[in-house]
Amino acid sequence: MYVLLLSIGCSVAVSVLLxxxxxxxxxxxxxIAVNYIAATILTLGLLQPQPQTLLNNPDAWxxxxxxGLLLPTVFLVMAMAVRHAGIVLSDAAQRxxxxxxxxxxxxxxxxxxxxxxxxxxxxxxxxxxxxxxKKKNLNPSQPRAFLTPLALIGVWLxxxxxxxxxxxxxxxxxxxxxxxxxxxxxxGGFMLLILVFKKTPWTARNVIAGLLLGVLNFGNxxxxxxxxxxxxxxxxxxxxxxNIGVICTGTLIGAVIFRERLGKVNxxxxxxxxxxxxxxxxxx
Numbered sequence: 001m002y003v004l005l006l007s008i009g010c011s012v013a014v015s016v017l018l019x020x021x022x023x024x025x026x027x028x029x030x031x032i033a034v035n036y037i038a039a040t041i042l043t044l045g046l047l048q049p050q051p052q053t054l055l056n057n058p059d060a061w062x063x064x065x066x067x068g069l070l071l072p073t074v075f076l077v078m079a080m081a082v083r084h085a086g087i088v089l090s091d092a093a094q095r096x097x098x099x100x101x102x103x104x105x106x107x108x109x110x111x112x113x114x115x116x117x118x119x120x121x122x123x124x125x126x127x128x129x130x131x132x133x134k135k136k137n138l139n140p141s142q143p144r145a146f147l148t149p150l151a152l153i154g155v156w157l158x159x160x161x162x163x164x165x166x167x168x169x170x171x172x173x174x175x176x177x178x179x180x181x182x183x184x185x186x187x188g189g190f191m192l193l194i195l196v197f198k199k200t201p202w203t204a205r206n207v208i209a210g211l212l213l214g215v216l217n218f219g220n221x222x223x224x225x226x227x228x229x230x231x232x233x234x235x236x237x238x239x240x241x242x243n244i245g246v247i248c249t250g251t252l253i254g255a256v257i258f259r260e261r262l263g264k265v266n267x268x269x270x271x272x273x274x275x276x277x278x279x280x281x282x283x284x
Contacts, residue, residue: 007223008245018079034210036188039218047177068186074158081151086260091250093152099124100160120279130269240281
């Protein structure tokens with residue numbers, strides 16, 4: 001069970017670090033680039049990928065290229081969401097992104113839609129709508145309040161598409177660790193090219209922030225994989241515990257440490273999100 005707690009802790013800690021990035025004046029571009037370098041090294045050392053298999057799998061490169069562009073882009077959108085909407089709503093939107101691969105499985109891959117799945121998906125949609133409704137006068141001085149729902153939708157849509165791309169990579173025969181390595185390398189290379197083009201000056205504090213971000217980002221993935229390995233007979237339990245744990249922990253930290261205030265409709269959205277997870281965890 002401790003591996004699940006570590007995965008939940010790493011996931012929420014990423015949001016906390018993104019929350020602190022602006023006040024600490026970290027350059028997110030540098031931090032995200034270094035994050036992928038650190039994640040690449042950790043993937044090579046701990047997950048034992050087989051990068052040579054990618055050379056013999058041309059079908060995977062289109063999907064990997066899409067992931068290489070999408071991963072850092074969604075990371076930046078997540079940072080925007082945390083800054084404008086807070087940790088609570090951003091983490092909930094990220095977890096509700098599971099709705100997108102479920103819809104894709106039903107619409108494009110001929111998966112059977114059961115009553116339980118349908119009800120869970122309906123609750124997830126309702127939860128997302130409740131999360132997007134901003135409390136009146138929550139921050140009337142904010143000049144760009146429209147960024148809050150846009151960022152949350154971007155997080156929801158982005159992470160959902162990433163999930164679909166990884167599932168499609170698995171269909172090409174690529175192992176998850178190998179696919180993850182390829183995506184990290186391409187994402188890091190993409191961010192480095194942007195930094196070189198912008199002639200961004202490097203600083204030690206941004207590199208350190210990036211290393212910490214990379215360890216937490218990879219830790220979330222690694223401990224989640226380990227949890228599935230330790231509980232091979234209960235994958236749905238791991239799924240439910242992870243998603244509900246992140247939502248509840250993010251809500252606690254956001255409310256207690258960062259004093260994030262939620263409207264009544266947002267609170268209903270959090271409750272609906274947890275209910276949706278409970279319904280869907282047997283369907284995944």
